[in-house]
Amino acid sequence: MLKNTIKEQELKIKDLEKELEALGVQGREQAESERMSERDKEENEDSIFIETGQNVVIDDYCEFVITSTTFSKKIMPPRPDSFYSYYEAKEPKTTYLDVVIDIKSLLTTGKIADEFATVKIVYNDKYEYSTFSTIEEDDGSDFTYTNITSIEPLKRGILHFLAEVPEEVESGDESVIAIVTIYNQNYKYTIR
Incomplete structure (x- = not known):
């Protein structure tokens, strides 16, 4: 019974790790997108059109x-x-x-x-x-x-x-x- 409980907990931990990893990838992608749009915004604000x-x-x-x-x-x-x-x-x-x-x-x-x-x-x-x-x-x-x-x-x-x-x-x-x-x-x- 103890072995079954340990296996269940290990499976839950793996599922949680996968969720955290997915959130981390999404967070990195969102942060990169925000940095890119902020850079574009700054570039436009600082630019002179000729x-x-x-x-x-x-x-x-x-x-x-x-x-x-x-x-x-x-x-x-x-x-x-x-x-x-x-x-x-x-x-x-x-x-x-x-x-x-x-x-x-x-x-x-x-x-x-x-x-x-x-x-x-x-x-x-x-x-x-x-x-x-x-x-x-x-x-x-x-x-x-x-x-x-x-x-x-x-x-x-x-x-x-x-x-x-x-x-x-x-x-x-x-x-x-x-x-x-x-x-x-x-x-x-x-x-x-």
């Missing part, structure tokens, strides 16, 4: 303007020379999204180009894609690396921020937003 061609000035740092955005399997410099670098989406059913930003340095010394800005792409208000950058050189005849190229005081650099995205990001109807972060400030740019 448009194509809108010149934005950050005193004593830089001025910038988003000049264009393009989807393409192959990203080439605007005026390619006989030899030039280009970027081609290699994965099947992907394409590049190219966000072009013209940046003028308002600093008193040169700064490495890739330190001015970061860009991420948000599709359908939830899917995030990181970018890497390249910079035009020789009046747009080629690209070079932003991590070795300095933008000197009062000079401009044309940066291309590239995200390799699924083709449905290009062909879909859902929103596509670029979030440009410069000098700890988020700027939201609606692509679609």
Whole structure:
């Protein structure tokens, strides 16, 4: 009789452990969802919305303007020379999204180009894609690396921020937003 009671209690304990585990998973999922929506809310509150061609000035740092955005399997410099670098989406059913930003340095010394800005792409208000950058050189005849190229005081650099995205990001109807972060400030740019 004592053995039966012990087995019954062990079964009850296992059932309670399963209930607690299920509640823990649900609690973690709910907490993560709340954190994500809180992050989105803060990001929206702290963001400044900008448009194509809108010149934005950050005193004593830089001025910038988003000049264009393009989807393409192959990203080439605007005026390619006989030899030039280009970027081609290699994965099947992907394409590049190219966000072009013209940046003028308002600093008193040169700064490495890739330190001015970061860009991420948000599709359908939830899917995030990181970018890497390249910079035009020789009046747009080629690209070079932003991590070795300095933008000197009062000079401009044309940066291309590239995200390799699924083709449905290009062909879909859902929103596509670029979030440009410069000098700890988020700027939201609606692509679609």
